[in-house]
Amino acid sequence: MPQPIRVGLIGAGYIASWHGDALKACPDAQVTAVCDLSEPAAEGLAMAYGAVPFTSTQALITSGACDAVHILTPPQLHAGLARQCLNAGLHVLVEKPVAVSLEETRAITEAAQAAGRRFHPGHNFLGLPSYLRMKEALKAGEYGRVSQAEISWALPLAPLRSGPFGLWLLREPKNLLLELGPHPFAFAVDLFGPLDILHAEETKPIALPGDDLRPQGFRILARAGGTEITFHLSMVETVDDRSVTLRGSSGRARLDYAADTLVVDRENASDLIVNPLRRQLDLGWQHLREGLRNAAVQSASLNQKGPYAQSFRGMMAAVYGPLANGQPQDSRFSAESALTVMQALEDAIAKLPPAALAVTAPAVQTRKPKPTAMVIGGTGFIGRALTRKLVAEGQDVRVLSRGQHGPFPDLPDRIETAAVSLHDLDALTQAMQGIDVVYNLARSLETSWADALVNDVGVSTRIAMACEAAGVKRLVYTGTIASYDMSDPQTQITEETRFPEDMTDRNLYARSKAECERQLMKLHAERGLPVTIARPGIVVGAGGPLQHWGIGRWHGAGAVRIWGSGRNILPFVLIDDVADGLIRMAQNPAALGESFNLVGEPMLTARGYFDAIAERLGARLRVSSGNLTVFYASDAVKYALKTHALRKKGLVRPSLADWQSRAHLSPFVNDKPKAVLGWQPESDRARFIESAIGSANLFGF
Incomplete structure (x- = not known):
């Protein structure tokens, strides 16, 4: 019986787990290596498959740990990495698009032919x-x-x-x-x-x-x-x-x-x-x-063989069955197919x-920005609105991003983008030089508590330490109202409401954000960290999604199952009001060491929100109530199956209170930000609906 082909995954992003799981189910292949520039990402994915982690492609090649590789990086890197691996004697499978041009696709094909190795395009749906x-x-x-x-x-x-x-x-x-x-x-x-x-x-x-x-x-x-x-x-x-x-x-x-x-x-x-x-x-x-x-x-x-998973399993069988058994390459996943598809494109x-x-040329810079404010997470929904409002109020801003391509090409005189790792304390400290206020809007959606401690709690603490070292005057951290127990309709929530003492049965996002707050307030009490906590509600408005998961479980753009009956008032808040609140928190001395729930005036239920979409935009969605007890029971069954049948570890034990909290059953009182900060969220229903729905471009046209 032939030995399985040893496969390395180059790139540990979202698509890598689909490849890894499909390879795990393929008898003719096994994942033996994972390579990513991010060491934590490489180690985390490698651990899931019993593979060896690497942080450079050359190190992976030199190790001799694999016979083939999957190129799963951004497309502009595909051709260079594919040729490097082919020249080293490895077979390659390249995610779509296999390259950014026909010329690059030909270069990969020629490298495969010269090396006597196979080049497979990742057209998984075939x-x-x-x-x-x-x-x-x-x-x-x-x-x-x-x-x-x-x-x-x-x-x-x-x-x-x-x-x-x-x-x-x-x-x-x-x-x-x-x-x-x-x-x-x-x-x-x-x-x-x-x-x-x-x-x-x-x-x-x-x-x-x-x-x-x-x-x-x-x-x-x-x-x-x-x-x-x-x-x-x-x-x-x-x-x-x-x-x-x-x-x-x-x-x-x-x-x-x-x-x-x-x-x-x-x-x-x-x-x-x-x-x-x-x-x-x-x-x-x-x-x-x-x-x-x-x-x-x-x-x-x-639930391990959904259509998307099936497509990857079919592709792996078609690629590695012939390769392991010395048979001709399947025409669906051949270099000739890749060339023909790219020619058509x-x-x-x-x-x-x-x-x-045509690409609009970015505005010409006439002066170098002199930022006094830093926004971490400035490319996200809230971050973009906050950054633009800071500029509108006369401040220059430094935006921390994973890349140099930010969403502010029209403001080169006022905004600079810096690519800094949130795991690098020295780099963070250096980036904060000259900065008075840091807004930390970063979030990390992890699948285990161990990862959340590293990539969310650890990161927020590291940012706080960098603020101390750089002499930053105010750190504004965005937590979430999701950390509250919102399961009791009779309990009003204010900033004095405490989070549950035991959050092990809460969803990881809510638990992680609560722990971030706890650590930051501990630093404030013990070392004087100048921190203020913001907890935005369900944020809506221009730039936000139609399929907002704070309201319910979406099934495409046309159907949603509300968390609960959908008849209780939800803590909606407009994006512009959130940005205004964050700036006020940074400027007001009375906000130091305090927390504020940025929740708008009681306005709409979930059903009222969707009725407003139908009335204002003429789009009637299929809206149904979600029984929270049934959601909880289903989650409990999945937890049991994953824990005992699939032997998965580190899963969150479901709780009814967690599911009830998703419905935001407890009403909020927003007196504190109005009294302390002078914050005035939109109170007129018609204007709120126009901003949240009418001019928000929810459907894209």
Whole structure:
């Protein structure tokens, strides 16, 4: 029996766990190495798979720990890393887009050929079981002669409207097509061969900060042989429609590749009334069959084999089965496929109007900023609004970010962006030189308490120590109202309300933020740390998301299950009011050592909020109540299964109070920030709704 191929993951971000879990389920491969510039990220992911962590690609290569690598970094790094690894004798699988140009894709291919190694594009949806059924039926002629195909990718892309705006895919308009186009184009290439691109246009442009336009959709017309192909890509708030529809002389097949279902609409030989009845019954039985099959797979695997996970498992089997057994490369995941897909993408980009590809030049800097305020987390929703309000009030600002591409290209005279690791005390201290006020809006969403202690509590404490060393006059830290026990409708919450003594059964975000506050206030009491705590409510307004998880559990853009009945008043607050409150907290001497709940005036219930969306925007969402006891019971069952069946450790034990707190059942009193800070949140209902909904661009158009 052949030995499993040893695989290294280069890049430990979000997509890496999908690759790692799929490789773990593949008998012909095993994860033996993880490489990331961030040592904690590399170590954390490596521990999950029993692999060796590295912080440089060369160190991974030199170690001899793997036979193949997956390149999972930002796209602009793909080509260089792939060639480096191929030249070192390693096989490579490169996440989509495999490169940023056809030229780079050719360079990877040539490096693979020269090294005698394999180059695989990461077009994972081609590994779906339902797609293979569609492809086999097409080849067998079951759909007859296929004249038309329609391939859609309709899925909201929130960063276009709410950031972060420094992502690679937003830096140029063409990057959006390079990022989203590989999956639809890979389907077409695999089914019909090379594409002749006839027309391409962008749709629904939206202005990023600095009035830099980006398309929120593309419509592309192509031809392959005798088949006309239409591509629809949509990134506004829309119903998830990721599908491949084939229209043939004998049937119309629709693959929902987001749900891993395939349904075929065929004619039948019955007459009159029976004909349409049989047709609809047939479709109904097919939908039932697909739903039952997926439910059975999900249940048997304890939710480990969802459609997305299945696509990765199928890809790994197709890549490593042939590689381990000395068989030819699967054409779906071949260098030739990567080249053909990238050729089609480049042809589509060339067909777009030149104006659609233009990038607005950033404003010319006329003076160097002299920042006296620092915003950590300044590229987020609250951070962007705070930074711009600080500038509007005459302050220059230094924004700490993971990269140099911030959301302020129109303010080069007033804002500077610094890339500083929050784990580097010396670098943080140096970055705070000359700074009077530091606003710490950083947040870390971890999956274990151990990680939260390092990446959230440890980071907030390190920032505080840097403030002390740099002589910062005020640190404003943003906690969260989620740390309160909000399960009792009869208990009013003020700043005097204490967090629960035992928070081990609270969600990690609430628990971690509470611990951050505790440590900071301890430093204030023992060493005089000049800190003030802010706890914003459910923040809404321009730049915020439609799918706000502080209100309920979302199922796409059109359906939400509210936490609870949705009839209690929620602690909404406008983003501009939060920014104003944060600045007042930094300026007011009476705020030193105090905490403030930045919650707006009692205004809307969850149901009232969605009614206002329907009335103001003409969009009626499917809104249903969520039984909190049922949520808790379901969470408890999952906890038991994960703990005992899957042997996972470090999970949070669920509690009913935690679920009830998500509904914000306890009312808030906002007297303190109004009395101490002179804070005046919006009190007029009509103006509140206009700011929160009417002018917030919730749907992207």
